[in-house]
Amino acid sequence: MNDSASRTPTVAFIGGGNMARSLIGGLVARGRPADAIRVAEPVAALRDGLQQDFGVTCAEHATAAAEGADVWVLAVKPQVMREVSAALVPLAQARRPLVVSIAAGITTAQLERWLGGDLPVVRAMPNTPALLGAGITGLFANARTSDAQRADADALLDAVGPTVWIDDEATMDAVTAVSGSGPAYVFLLAEAMQAAGVAQGLSPDAARALVQQTLLGAATMLVKQAEPADVLRARVTSPGGTTQAAIETFEAGGFRELVGRAIAAATQRGRQLSAAND
Ligand SMILES: NC(=O)C1=CN([C@@H]2O[C@H](COP(=O)(O)OP(=O)(O)OC[C@H]3O[C@@H](n4cnc5c(N)ncnc54)[C@H](OP(=O)(O)O)[C@@H]3O)[C@@H](O)[C@H]2O)C=CC1
Numbered sequence: 001m002n003d004s005a006s007r008t009p010t011v012a013f014i015g016g017g018n019m020a021r022s023l024i025g026g027l028v029a030r031g032r033p034a035d036a037i038r039v040a041e042p043v044a045a046l047r048d049g050l051q052q053d054f055g056v057t058c059a060e061h062a063t064a065a066a067e068g069a070d071v072w073v074l075a076v077k078p079q080v081m082r083e084v085s086a087a088l089v090p091l092a093q094a095r096r097p098l099v100v101s102i103a104a105g106i107t108t109a110q111l112e113r114w115l116g117g118d119l120p121v122v123r124a125m126p127n128t129p130a131l132l133g134a135g136i137t138g139l140f141a142n143a144r145t146s147d148a149q150r151a152d153a154d155a156l157l158d159a160v161g162p163t164v165w166i167d168d169e170a171t172m173d174a175v176t177a178v179s180g181s182g183p184a185y186v187f188l189l190a191e192a193m194q195a196a197g198v199a200q201g202l203s204p205d206a207a208r209a210l211v212q213q214t215l216l217g218a219a220t221m222l223v224k225q226a227e228p229a230d231v232l233r234a235r236v237t238s239p240g241g242t243t244q245a246a247i248e249t250f251e252a253g254g255f256r257e258l259v260g261r262a263i264a265a266a267t268q269r270g271r272q273l274s275a276a277n278d
């Protein structure tokens with residue numbers, strides 16, 4: 001592709017599902033011209049929605065969207081990535097685009113091989129708060145990616161929240177387990193806190209309002225205050241008070257070990273997705 005940083009690259013999303021929609025929404029909101037974004041998506045209703053909401057050009061087949069695009073964002077499930085790549089080999093070899101994959105587990109070496117070899121490939125792991133511009137993305141680039149292409153990839157993901165570049169690709173599965181999947185852990189906590197509040201006599205509406213704002217307030221403190229999480233936690237925990245009673249119950253129940261096991265399971269699943277779909 002042309003390495004010039006002075007122009008807006010044309011981006012083709014291959015797969016127009018949940019995550020692609022979040023990224024496209026963020027890019028358009030940040031002022032990226034809709035006519036520089038194309039999407040390939042087999043589901044007609046998803047194509048229509050993307051076209052209507054963001055004014056982007058949609059096609060049914062991957063090759064139609066990828067043709068002539070400088071950057072390809074591969075946003076299909078890991079289980080179909082090899083098959084989707086196979087259809088794109090002639091175009092990839094003729095055009096040599098920057099390839100950005102957001103798939104869990106799939107490595108840059110696999111993508112490069114599946115697309116015929118000798119290609120710049122960036123592996124990215126965003127998360128769904130991207131939809132509100134509140135995401136975070138881990139990024140890893142293979143050795144064939146130029147500095148200008150890294151900047152192009154960064155600009156794409158930075159439209160939906162901060163980016164963190166990762167030096168060791170093996171740790172991208174840990175990025176996926178912590179921040180890619182992480183919003184679901186917070187939603188699970190919200191579900192459990194709401195149910196527990198109702199069990200203690202609150203109305204469902206009151207429990208929901210209390211939990212929502214508590215999570216937002218605590219997350220805002222984590223981001224805006226200089227102190228680490230353990231210090232902020234200590235400030236809530238009056239000796240002999242209510243918080244101490246709850247925290248002791250969490251600790252006695254093995255909360256930290258459980259979180260460790262959950263994140264290890266997600267990391268391991270990323271590795272399995274790579275091996276099982278090779
Ligand atoms: N959801 C999340 O929170 C995150 C997801 N990811 C990664 O993003 C990727 C997409 O996930 P998500 O958006 O949730 O999944 P979705 O299933 O919502 O989106 C994938 C879309 O790709 C479509 N598709 C299938 N085959 C093709 C093809 N040949 N050409 C074009 N499009 C095709 C699918 O259609 P159909 O349904 O008909 O198969 C589907 O609409 C995954 O690899 C996932 O690991 C990364 C970070 C976070």
Ligand SMILES: O=C(O)[C@@H]1CCC=N1
Nearest residue numbers: 103104176180181182
């Ligand atoms: O659950 C998954 O596999 C994807 C990747 C991270 C979030 N969702």
